[in-house]
Amino acid sequence: MSSQSPVRRITVPAFRARKGGEPIVALTAYDVATARLADPHVDLLLVGDSLGMVVYGMDTTLGVTLDMMAAHGAAVVRGSRRALVVIDMPFGSYEQGPAQAFASASRLLAQTGAQAVKLEGGVAMAETIAFLVRRGIPVCAHVGLTPQAVNVLGGFRVQGRDRSGWPIIEADARAVAEAGAFAVVVEGVAEPLARRLTEIVSIPTIGIGASAQCDGQILVTEDMLGLTEHVPSFVRRFADAGSRFDGAFAAYAAAVRDRSFPALEETYAAREDKPKA
Ligand code: KIV
Secondary structure, eight states, X not given: OOTTSOOOOOOHHHHHTTTTSSOEEEEEOOSHHHHHXXXXXXXXXXXXXXXXXXXXXXXXXXXXXXXXXXXXXXXHHHTOSSSEEEEXXXXXXXXXXXXXXXXXXXXXXXXXXXXXXXXXXXXXXXXXXXXXXXXXXXXXXXXXXXXXGHHHHTSSOOBOSSGGGHHHHHHHHHHHHHHTOSEEEEESBOHHHHHHHHHHOSSOEEEESSOTTSSEEEEOHHHHHTOSSOOOTTOOOSOOHHHHHHHHHHHHHHHHHTTOSSOGGGSOOOXXXXXXX
16 A cells, blocks of 8 residues: 555444444455455455355355465455455354364454454354454354355255244344344345344344345445356346456457557667667
């Protein structure tokens, strides 16, 4: 970042205080270029473990490692100066218990400069969340459709369509808020349940495939830009960047093939030979 652009990030307490206020704007970012472009517009940049699928072409997020998260997290912090940067804890890096979670989370924050971690799970993760928060690690929770549990859920299935399932998800949201999470992502739940979760918890809810009444919204940036092939029905494509890229690649290929690129002004001139004395 240049010396003219001081880093002044939204703090975790300021973010937490946004409950019930102006809607929170959040997007994912995995690299410097995306972080730079999104940073002026968003309150939160999430270095999501969705990078396993979006960047690395994996079928699920289960193969994402701490090393991958650390490398992408550091890039997003370098590319931003205003947004709160939250980094996902990958599958297998925290579920054993609070001590494992602390070792992984502290490594991620130290190596990246991100301000907080996100982890998936409700009641089962409450003890771990409390342990981390008491030791100085802010935690964003994630309930509803938790992609790291894809094999238990039997697929990326919307949760809470059947009202009989609501009490479990309500208990999850209450548990993470009481444990000290500063916000909770509510993913892939029936709209009335997302509204209810927003009413019953004291921390901001950030919806994805949830409800416009959540305290904020998050999308995977590549999905909303139109860069991914298949997107769930809850995604609105705010751009068709895929077509723009395709046009640019085609124009470049044509210009290389007909030798119109590079033009002379796109090359380096040699120094004039000095006349011999
Ligand atoms: O990994 C991710 O990108 C996420 C968001 C979809 C909330 O968890």
